[in-house]
Amino acid sequence: MMDRTDRHYRAFARVLTRRTLLYTEMVSMGAILHGDKSQHLGYDAAEHPVVLQLGGDDPVALAECARIAADWGYDEINLNVGCPSDRVQRGNFGVCLMAQPELVARCVAAMRAAVPLPVGVKHRLGFDDQDSYESMRNFVDIVADAGCDRFSVHARKAWLKGLSPKANRNIPPLRYDLVWRLKSERPDLLIEINGGILDLATTQQQLAHVDGVMVGRAAWDTPWTLHDADTRLYGEAENPALTRHDAVLAHLPYVEKMLAEGVRLHHLTRPMLLLFHGQPGGRAWRRHISTTAHHTGAGLEVIIDALALVPRPAPPTAANEAAANEATAQEATAQEATAQEATAR
Ligand SMILES: Cc1cc2nc3c(=O)[nH]c(=O)nc-3n(C[C@H](O)[C@H](O)[C@H](O)COP(=O)(O)O)c2cc1C
Known part of the structure; x- marks a missing residue:
């Protein structure tokens, strides 16, 4: 895109x-x-x-x-x-x-x-x-x-x-x-x-x-949305990141490498802005990055400070993962029914 x-x-x-x-x-x-x-x-x-x-x-x-x-x-x-x-x-x-x-x-x-x-x-x-x-x-x-x-x-x-x-x-x-x-x-x-x-x-x-x-x-x-594609669609035993926090931390070495090559921080943070969408602290994360990442010389500390504004969730258990998957499946069934209704018209 x-x-x-x-x-x-x-x-x-x-x-x-x-x-x-x-x-x-x-x-x-x-x-x-x-x-x-x-x-x-x-x-x-x-x-x-x-x-x-x-x-x-x-x-x-x-x-x-x-x-x-x-x-x-x-x-x-x-x-x-x-x-x-x-x-x-x-x-x-x-x-x-x-x-x-x-x-x-x-x-x-x-x-x-x-x-x-x-x-x-x-x-x-x-x-x-x-x-x-x-x-x-x-x-x-x-x-x-x-x-x-x-x-x-x-x-x-x-x-x-x-x-x-x-x-x-x-x-x-x-x-x-x-x-x-x-x-x-x-x-x-x-x-x-x-x-x-x-x-x-x-x-x-x-x-x-x-x-x-x-x-x-x-x-x-x-x-x-993409975080459990590997297990759900490709049969992998585990996903690369268990939580959104893990994903951000795993991405820091890439951000550091690009900053060292002269890329401005706000180009690197754009893809992450919506990571915590709908989550507690999601707005504070986005606001902190949006207001500071474009400053000259802004570096990794912007991301680390923004992450500190987001409460760290308890790691998912098998039981609450299954409940979440079930809820998404029900939502998807409803969405497909609506789509089929629309295409039948
Ligand atoms: C900002 C934006 C840029 C897009 N650029 C491309 C593009 O470069 N090539 C392409 O094949 N489709 C492009 N698309 C279309 C999407 O690939 C996709 O076909 C379309 O959004 C419908 O799928 P979706 O409902 O999953 O978004 C773009 C869509 C958006 C929103």
Whole structure:
């Protein structure tokens, strides 16, 4: 997500989950070919597995970007065919490429020929009046024939005129049923669902229908959501951080390393601001960081002082973990029922 999942966010996400696949912000092919490579491509080794998302529409240039990404050690490439912003439309990429499946197929084929990495496509159900299920499936079929390894489907269409990118993430209704149908009709393809998925219980329910779940805003707005992904989704025996406090402490060495490289503290604290959202002390944590992290010379002490404002919870016991999981599962069932009702309308 632009202005969200930069390297500092991803490094922080890794103290919450080691197994989930992390995506970069979209980087345009021009920025990679002509811009500052370390600014656009630099990342920490702890971030693996990490996917570089590209924006572009030129097979030759995208193949070159894929080669550069492979040299930088990325694990996978993703092409953005979902963004509806004006700027992206002017560049003829993002969701408007759904109208040109053959071009997307050439882009995917060129990237796959250039590098030994998986190549995925993130797209929507359609846009404007190109929004039938059949046209989306036709798009997927053509792109799959070019060797696309993963389809990440934002389960709503986009309106190219009249809706801002933000409104395009909220107003067109979610149609999970269409993504489930795509998976049932194309069982050999790797189909991932995205849109409005807020927690791991809902994620687990979605996994009954599709191969993967992409979580966008919730990963930023409620980062603690990610903390038990490794045990709940990947069968690990334990999660990297037992408490939010542990997560902050585990992240300090990274913050220290980046400060020593000249990164300003407020860039490093942004991904953590909402960690204690809804918790006692959460506001004090956020206020202290927001008012002091941008000061010249601000360092680790800002985080340590902010942490001291948050009461440390008792470590979770098996019994209260189970109760919390049960409550989230009930919430997720209610959420799915509402979604199914909405899609049935
Ligand atoms: C601030 C912001 C920036 C985003 N940037 C990107 C992006 O660079 N590439 C992309 O594929 N999607 C981007 N998205 C869309 C999300 O990946 C996701 O498709 C959308 O928010 C719906 O999923 P969600 O309900 O889980 O957030 C962005 C979303 C937000 C809120």
